Each structure stands twice: as C-alpha cells, then as structure tokens.
Amino acid sequence: MSYYPHLRGSLFTSDDSMDVFAGVAERMPTEASVEDIVVANLVRNYSPHIAPNTQAAPSTAELKKILVAEANETLENFLTRWRVRRKVEGPSAAGGSTMQAKAVDLVLQTVDTVLVKLYAELEKTQELYDLLLEPHVILVSEVESSLRRNGQYNALCMLYRQSGDHTKLLEVWSKLIDGEWTDEDIPDPLSNMIALLAEKKDRTLTQHWGLWLTKRNPEQGLQLLMPKDSGKRRERPEEDFALLEAIREANAAAGMQYLEYLLLQRKSSSRRLHDMFATSCIEQLSTSLAQESVSKLWRAKAASYASNRTDTSFLAYFASTTPSSPHKRFRLKAILFLAGSNHYDAAAIRPLLEHQKILRLELAIVDGKLGHHREALSTLVHDLHDATSAELYCTLGGDLVSSRTAQTLAENNEGLETLVASLYGVKARSLALARQKSGVDEGKKTELLKILLEVYMSDGEDNAHRAAHLINSQAMNLDVLDVRINNFEWVIPIVPPEWPVNLMTSFLTRSLRRTLHEQHEGKIVKTISAGQNLEIKDRTWLILREEGAIVEEPVDQDGDGADPESFNEKQGLEEKLGLHLTGLPHIGDTDVLEKVDWNHEGDVHSDLV
Numbered sequence: 001m002s003y004y005p006h007l008r009g010s011l012f013t014s015d016d017s018m019d020v021f022a023g024v025a026e027r028m029p030t031e032a033s034v035e036d037i038v039v040a041n042l043v044r045n046y047s048p049h050i051a052p053n054t055q056a057a058p059s060t061a062e063l064k065k066i067l068v069a070e071a072n073e074t075l076e077n078f079l080t081r082w083r084v085r086r087k088v089e090g091p092s093a094a095g096g097s098t099m100q101a102k103a104v105d106l107v108l109q110t111v112d113t114v115l116v117k118l119y120a121e122l123e124k125t126q127e128l129y130d131l132l133l134e135p136h137v138i139l140v141s142e143v144e145s146s147l148r149r150n151g152q153y154n155a156l157c158m159l160y161r162q163s164g165d166h167t168k169l170l171e172v173w174s175k176l177i178d179g180e181w182t183d184e185d186i187p188d189p190l191s192n193m194i195a196l197l198a199e200k201k202d203r204t205l206t207q208h209w210g211l212w213l214t215k216r217n218p219e220q221g222l223q224l225l226m227p228k229d230s231g232k233r234r235e236r237p238e239e240d241f242a243l244l245e246a247i248r249e250a251n252a253a254a255g256m257q258y259l260e261y262l263l264l265q266r267k268s269s270s271r272r273l274h275d276m277f278a279t280s281c282i283e284q285l286s287t288s289l290a291q292e293s294v295s296k297l298w299r300a301k302a303a304s305y306a307s308n309r310t311d312t313s314f315l316a317y318f319a320s321t322t323p324s325s326p327h328k329r330f331r332l333k334a335i336l337f338l339a340g341s342n343h344y345d346a347a348a349i350r351p352l353l354e355h356q357k358i359l360r361l362e363l364a365i366v367d368g369k370l371g372h373h374r375e376a377l378s379t380l381v382h383d384l385h386d387a388t389s390a391e392l393y394c395t396l397g398g399d400l401v402s403s404r405t406a407q408t409l410a411e412n413n414e415g416l417e418t419l420v421a422s423l424y425g426v427k428a429r430s431l432a433l434a435r436q437k438s439g440v441d442e443g444k445k446t447e448l449l450k451i452l453l454e455v456y457m458s459d460g461e462d463n464a465h466r467a468a469h470l471i472n473s474q475a476m477n478l479d480v481l482d483v484r485i486n487n488f489e490w491v492i493p494i495v496p497p498e499w500p501v502n503l504m505t506s507f508l509t510r511s512l513r514r515t516l517h518e519q520h521e522g523k524i525v526k527t528i529s530a531g532q533n534l535e536i537k538d539r540t541w542l543i544l545r546e547e548g549a550i551v552e553e554p555v556d557q558d559g560d561g562a563d564p565e566s567f568n569e570k571q572g573l574e575e576k577l578g579l580h581l582t583g584l585p586h587i588g589d590t591d592v593l594e595k596v597d598w599n600h601e602g603d604v605h606s607d608l609v
Contacts, residue, residue, distance in 0.1 A: 003034045004075060007114045009142045038067045076118045079111050109137045116143045120150040125185075132158045140165070154185035166200060170209055177216070190220060197224055211246055218254040222247075226261040237270045244273075256280055263341075264422040274343040281334035282352045285359060288327040297322070298331075298358050306385040314361060314386040315401070319409055329415050336409065336416065338365045339401035340423030346370045360384050361400075368398045373448055377455050387466050390455075394448035397441060 001008055020028075031037045042054040042064060054060040086108075112131070116138055119128035132138075132155060140159050147156040153172055160169035173189040175181045186192070193213070197206050206224050214221030225247065240262055248255030259277050262268045288294045305317050315335065322328050338349070346369035353363045360383045367376035376398075380390040393400055403424045410420035449470070456467035 001075070001110060001114055003029070003031075003037070004072075004114070005033050007075075007117050009113075009117075011110050011113060011139070011142065034071045035064075035068055038064055038071070041067075072118060072122065076115070076122065076124075079115050079118070082111060083115070109139055112136045113139045113142050116155075117146045120146050120152045120155070123150070125152065125155075128152065128155050129158070132162070151181075151183065153181055153183040157186065166196065166202075166205065170196070170205070174209070174212065190217070194220060194224060198227075207243060211243075211250055214247055214254050215250045218251045218257075221250075222254055222257055222261075225258060226265070237268070237272070240266075240268065240270070241272065244276075260419075264418045267422060269343055271343050271345065274341055275345050275348065278338060278341070278344040278349050279352070281330070281337055282349065282362075284330045285334055285362075286352075286356070288330055289356065289358060291327075294327050295358065302358065302360075302384065311388055313388045313392065313405075314384050315389065315405065316408075319413065324413070329413065332409055332413055332416060333419060335362060335365065336401060336406055336419055336423065338362055338369075339399060340406070340419075342369075361386075361389075364389075364393075365400050368393065368400060371398070373398060374451050374455070377448075377452050381452075381455050390452055391470065394445060394452055397444050398448070 002012055029037050031040055039055070042060050046054050046060060050057045050060055115131060116128065119125070119131065120143070138159065140163050143159070144156065147153070147159075153176065157169055157172055160166070160172065170193060172181070173186075173193045176183060176186055176189040177193070190213075193209065197209060210221050210224035212221075213224060225243070244255060244258055244262070247258050259273065259280065262270075262273055263277055289298070301318055301322060302314075304321075305314050310317070319328075319332060338344075346366045350363070350366045350370065353359050353366060356363075360379050364376040364379040364384075367373075367379065373393075377390050377393060380386045380393065389400055392402070396402060401424075406420045406424040410416040453467060453470055456470060
C-alpha cells in the first residue's frame with residue numbers, strides 16, 4: 001500500500017518500517033509510487049520511439065491511465081480477498097498480528113480504510129455500503145475528503161452516524177438541504193435532521209439547527225424549537241428571551257409563534273414576555289386596521305350592534321357575525337389575552353389603544369386591569385352601547401370575559417384552543433377558576449353597580465330603561481336603606497324627578513319588603529335569645545345557691561398588724577385615674593350589710609340588708 005500515496009494518506013510515515021525477507025526486499029521496486037513505476041516502464045519500452053516524449057504523447061498518456069486504473073483494481077481485489085480470508089480464518093489472516101482488547105490493529109485499520117477510498121474512487125457504491133454495514137475498523141478522518149470528493153455523501157453520513165459525530169452529520173445534511181450537495185441515496189435529509197435532533201434531545205444542537213432551519217422553513221424549524229412534551233422544566237427567562245430574539249431576527253412570524261409557545265404551553269409568568277405578547281397583539285390589530293376593508297367591516301359591526309337593542313354582548317355579536325379570517329382571529333386572540341393575563345403592564349399598553357376608536361372593547365379591558373372602573377364602564381355604555389358587558393363587568397368584579405365565554409369562543413373559532421386552555425383553565429383548571437369567579441367581593445360588586453348606575457343616569461333618557469332595569473334587577477345590592485354599608489337613601493336622590501314611579505315598582509317593593517322582613521326577623525331572634533338566657537339562669541340558680549359564698553380573709557402577718565402600703569389599692573387607683581368622688585351621693589358603711597353566719601355543719605347563710 002505504500003506505493004499508493006493517494007490511498008495511503010497519513011496511515012504511514014517515513015519512519016514506519018516492517019521486517020521482510022531479504023529476497024523480497026531485493027525485488028521491491030525502488031520507485032516511490034505505482035504511478036512512477038508505470039512511467040518508468042513506459043520510458044523503458046517506448047522512448048525514444050514516441051514523440052515528443054512518453055509523458056506528452058496522447059497514446060502513452062492514455063496507456064498510463066489504464067495501467068494505473070488496473071493497478072488500483074488489482075489492489076482492490078487483493079484487499080477484498082484478504083478481508084474475506086480474515087473473516088474465515090480469524091486473526092491469523094493478518095499475518096500474525098493480534099487484536100488487542102483496547103487497541104485497533106494497524107493492519108485491519110489500514111485495509112478497511114484503503115478499501116473505502118478505493119470503492120469511492122472506483123464508484124463501487126454498493127460494495128462501499130456493504131463494507132460499512134459489516135464490522136469494520138475505518139479511520140474516519142482519513143476517508144472524509146475522499147468520500148466528499150467523489151460525492152459519496154450517504155456513505156459519509158453512515159460513518160458519522162456510526163462514530164457518533166452528530167455535528168458533522170448535521171452539517172452534511174444541511175448542505176444537502178441547501179442543494180449545495182446532492183445524493184440520490186438521501187431522498188429526505190430534512191426529515192433525517194429533525195428525527196435525529198428529536199431523538200438526541202441535545203439543547204445546544206437543537207437550538208443551533210432549529211434557528212438555521214427557521215430561516216429556510218419556519219414551520220419545520222419551530223417544530224424543533226417547540227417540543228410537544230408536557231414535562232415540567234425549570235424556567236429560564238433569560239435563555240428563553242435570547243432564543244426568542246434570535247428567532248425574531250430569523251423570521252418575525254416564527255418569533256410570534258415561539259412567544260405564544262412560551263406563554264401558552266410553557267406557561268411562562270415572565271412579565272417581559274407578557275408585555276411583548278400584548279404589544280405584538282396590538283401591533284397586529286393596528287396592521288389589520290390599516291387595511292381599508294377590515295376597518296370598514298369592523299366599524300360597520302360596531303354601528304350595527306349599537307343600533308340594535310339586544311341582550312347579546314358585543315364580543316359574542318362580533319364573533320358570531322364576522323366572517324372567519326386571520327384578522328378576526330387576531331382580534332379575538334388579543335381580547336382573550338388582554339382579559340385573561342394578569343402579568344402584562346396595562347399602563348404601558350393603554351396608550352397604544354387610546355387613539356384606536358374601533359378598539360373600544362380592548363380599551364375597556366385594559367382600563368379594568370388598571371382599576372379605572374368608571375372609564376371602563378363609560379366606554380362600554382357610551383361608545384359600544386354594550387349594557388350586557390357593562391353589567392357582566394360588575395358581576396365579575398372588573399373582568400369582561402368569563403371562562404364560559406372564552407370556552408364558547410374557542411369552540412367556534414379555530415386557533416384559540418391553546419390560549420383559552422392556558423389563560424382560562426378550561427381544561428386543566430376549570431374548577432379552580434369557577435371558585436375564583438364565584439368569590440367576587442360583594443362590596444366591590446356593589447360599588448361597581450353604583451358606578452354603572454351613575455353612568456346610566458349621566459346619559460339622560462337614552463339609558464333610562466337600562467337604569468330602571470338595573471335598579472329592579474339589582475335590588476339586593478342597591479337597597480333603599482342599606483344600613484349595612486351606611487349608605488342611607490342612596491338610590492332615590494339620584495333618580496330623576498320626572499321618572500314615573502312604575503319604573504321602580506319592583507325595586508321599591510322588594511327593597512321595602514326585605515327591610516321589613518329583616519326588622520321582624522331581628523325581633524324574633526332577640527326574643528328567642530332572651531328566652532334562652534332566662535332558661536339558662538333558671539337552670540343555674542339552684543347550683544349557685546348550693547355552692548354558697550366564699551369569704552377570703554387576710555393572712556396574719558408579723559408586726560403591728562397594719563396592712564402594707566402596697567395593699568391600699570384605692571389610693572393608687574384614685575391618683576392614676578383622678579377620680580373625684582365628692583360629687584357622688586354619700587354611701588354609708590351601714591347602707592349595705594352582708595351578714596354571714598357559719599353553723600357547725602359548715603353551711604353558709606348570707607342575707608343582704
């Protein structure tokens with residue numbers, strides 16, 4: 001093999017040697033390579049008969065190629081037979097060399113490596129695949145350049161996969177995907193890349209090649225970067241944000257999808273990511289409104305809803321009557337996110353909505369997050385003419401989208417299922433969310449209802465029937481004499497004098513009846529309590545009588561028998577409290593006397609005089 005420098009490569013060096021018989025050494029050619037041997041024979045046989053010389057003449061040049069190719073074929077046949085004999089005879093076929101447990105035999109490695117190069121140069125692809133599928137000892141670094149030069153990329157991939165060099169394997173597939181290389185034996189390198197990365201689950205490799213693929217095929221790239229496993233992992237907000245920025249640079253639409261993945265599937269609570277998503281939603285809506293057809297349609301929907309008196313909310317009306325389109329999904333997604341998320345900065349989002357006259361519902365949602373209840377209710381009543389949502393706002397304590405409404409929107413509009421399941425817990429946390437919604441503070445609910453009534457009243461006669469309906473339906477929370485919150489006669493003064501009494505008949509009747517009922521109930525409870533107290537006194541009187549009185553006498557002390565100064569409690573109390581008893585009627589010592597007699601049986605008789 002040393003006579004084939006292009007096949008030998010770096011397997012041997014000038015310092016390598018081996019022992020041979022002297023007779024063999026004498027007959028070995030002195031030339032450095034097979035090509036030199038062929039050239040020397042051509043000179044010896046045809047010079048000077050070939051003009052101008054044996055190297056430049058076409059005939060000898062062609063003959064040289066044929067002889068060198070035959071020399072390669074001869075070497076290939078010899079090495080193939082040697083491998084077959086080695087498999088049959090075992091280690092003895094290697095000329096006496098042995099296989100060590102942790103070392104690769106030089107002869108075995110040289111034969112297999114040179115055979116790979118020969119098969120690649122001779123374009124014997126099937127023989128090359130057969131060799132790679134058998135047990136072998138191939139030095140991959142030696143055959144890489146030969147396989148690439150001869151277009152044997154599938155064989156190169158097989159070697160990389162067998163050696164576990166996934167980085168180089170992915171590089172080969174990337175060149176095939178880009179079309180820089182071609183190989184018919186690798187029909188779908190993209191699927192191979194995705195399958196390998198999904199199998200290895202190497203975060204570094206997945207992110208690197210996922211970003212590379214996102215630039216060329218966003219859908220396939222995001223499949224790598226957004227695994228569907230449901231297992232929990234520790235939040236890495238900085239890493240997630242860095243990867244998000246890289247994806248957005250590669251493809252803006254893919255960056256939006258990855259942001260949704262972090263928030264809705266990974267359920268990240270990062271305020272920074274929630275702010276980015278809320279801002280992106282508003283920007284998408286602004287882009288949609290920039291199209292005249294979308295702007296006209298949404299404006300017409302708002303006008304149509306305002307002109308029709310209906311008990312349906314504007315959100316339900318818009319979702320049911322607007323034709324399905326990406327713009328409609330964008331708006332529904334923005335509404336559901338703004339209403340369901342509690343992690344974005346509402347104060348920073350509100351300026352983006354102030355100048356959008358069509359996005360009044362979104363503005364009301366953000367005002368509710370900020371606690372600007374009067375502004376939110378005014379927007380719903382005066383701008384949207386949506387009394388249903390205004391009353392729902394009060395019922396939910398400042399929210400505009402209930403879990404039931406969100407679930408209905410998800411069922412009737414494609415693409416909202418993941419968002420609703422994450423933010424509203426329709427699948428995973430429906431029971432917990434229902435308990436949370438049912439626990440709205442009654443005081444806050446009452447306060448919101450009063451604000452809504454004031455908003456109705458400020459609109460003159462336009463919302464008179466709505467105000468009357470609110471008063472009659474919410475009599476429990478808007479009482480005439482609501483003593484519990486110290487708000488006497490709150491409703492009556494704000495009712496316009498010109499209102500007919502029959503508008504408030506239901507409210508007045510129920511309020512007064514409930515007040516009278518509470519008064520009578522209080523009297524009954526008081527009488528029952530007094531009876532129970534009297535019963536307890538009657539049962540305990542005999543017991544206390546039999547126990548008698550206990551008189552404590554001071555313990556005798558040494559000395560003159562005078563009480564210690566510290567026992568004079570009245571003096572200290574009089575000094576501290578500044579009691580002045582001179583203005584009180586005089587009570588003599590004989591006014592109240594208690595006579596205690598002790599008999600010989602230990603009984604005590606006490607009489608008050």
